[in-house]
Amino acid sequence: MRSGRESGKPADDAWSSPVALTVNGTTHDLALDNRTTLLDALRERLGLTGSKKGCDHGQCGSCTVLVDGRRVKSCLILAVTLDGHAVVTVEGLAGPDELSPLQAAFVAHDAFQCGYCTPGQLCSARGMLDEVARDWPSAVTGDLTAPMELTDAEVRERMSGNLCRCAAYPNIVAAVREAAASR
Known part of the structure; x- marks a missing residue:
């Protein structure tokens, strides 16, 4: 692991794209299947399981995160569209030993x-x-x-x-x- 950056495993098929996601202040260089939602990238590739998959249709809000400071239902947005954007999950709202x-x-x-x-x-x-x-x-x-x-x-x-x-x-x-x- 490089300082401040993590490399993800490449996607298994040819329908993938490189994506640099800055999540909670850390930039992650990933190769993701173009169909991967932000929610799945966060949970399955980055191990950030705070955001929940409730309905998977954008109706319940349990997957809400902040993208560039705006509320986004992460089950509805493709991760590849967020290359270079800043994402904050519940894990990033405060420090590890404190509450916001x-x-x-x-x-x-x-x-x-x-x-x-x-x-x-x-x-x-x-x-x-x-x-x-x-x-x-x-x-x-x-x-x-x-x-x-x-x-x-x-x-x-x-x-x-x-x-x-x-x-x-x-x-x-x-x-x-x-x-x-x-x-």
């Missing part, structure tokens, strides 16, 4: 039950909070320390692409609102 404020809020509000959807919920919430922060009135005035005060309805609407079969929604909403207010 968002993760800490999820723990404090018991915003999970079985936990299967939690990685996607966390990545989606992180992306959503970043999207809101770009448009928040405090960003216009330059006061980036002003808290973002989102209503329950706003959080539910903005997080509507992520399903929780355990119905932990009230706790997820509370956790996201706390993280928004503490930004």
Whole structure:
């Protein structure tokens, strides 16, 4: 393994392409079958199993990751289309021995039950909070320390692409609102 870069095994057939994916700050040079989804590349080639394969149709959101800071359902996007792009998975939201404020809020509000959807919920919430922060009135005035005060309805609407079969929604909403207010 080279410093900061990892080489993946080449694909088995001629229908592959070289791809340089920067995932959680580390660049991975891979040769992937052109039909490989980002989710499969993350889980099967890079061993990053935090993102879950729920429906494999982009309907549940358990595979949500951030690509260049935007929320993406990784089961719907081909990995070869992301050559040179930056991907953040749930494993990259905080350091190995610490929780991000968002993760800490999820723990404090018991915003999970079985936990299967939690990685996607966390990545989606992180992306959503970043999207809101770009448009928040405090960003216009330059006061980036002003808290973002989102209503329950706003959080539910903005997080509507992520399903929780355990119905932990009230706790997820509370956790996201706390993280928004503490930004």
